[in-house]
Amino acid sequence: MAKTSSANISIRMDAELKAAAENLFEELGMNISTAFNIFVRQSLREGRIPFTISRGRPNNETISALLEADKISKDPNIKGYNDVDELFEDIL
Structure with missing residues (x-):
């Protein structure tokens, strides 16, 4: 041996x-x-780390914010902007 x-x-x-x-x-x-x-x-x-390495699941606050952002992005009553200049023109 x-x-x-x-x-x-x-x-x-x-x-x-x-x-x-x-x-x-x-x-x-x-x-x-x-x-x-x-x-x-x-x-x-x-030939690799023998398990998946991930960032994990977002916390509840982050999930809520993501759901709210998705809802806002699909709402036709909320004005959107094509670029930052357009946004600043509207708020200034």
Whole structure:
């Protein structure tokens, strides 16, 4: 069997995040080093981060603002403008 060598790495993270991760991985029967190795191996197998990274769902206030903007854009009673100059002419 071929002998493998190991290398140390150092990762900085928030102490509370580290503690939460250690608790989770302990429940799964591993330590943080094993979990990180699993992550790296899966990344190499897939040739990418092995999960979707997204900005997440907008909060309720943002969703409300988007819905209101959509409603306004479709309302024929609300005046629209083709450019900023036209808008400023109307408000000045």
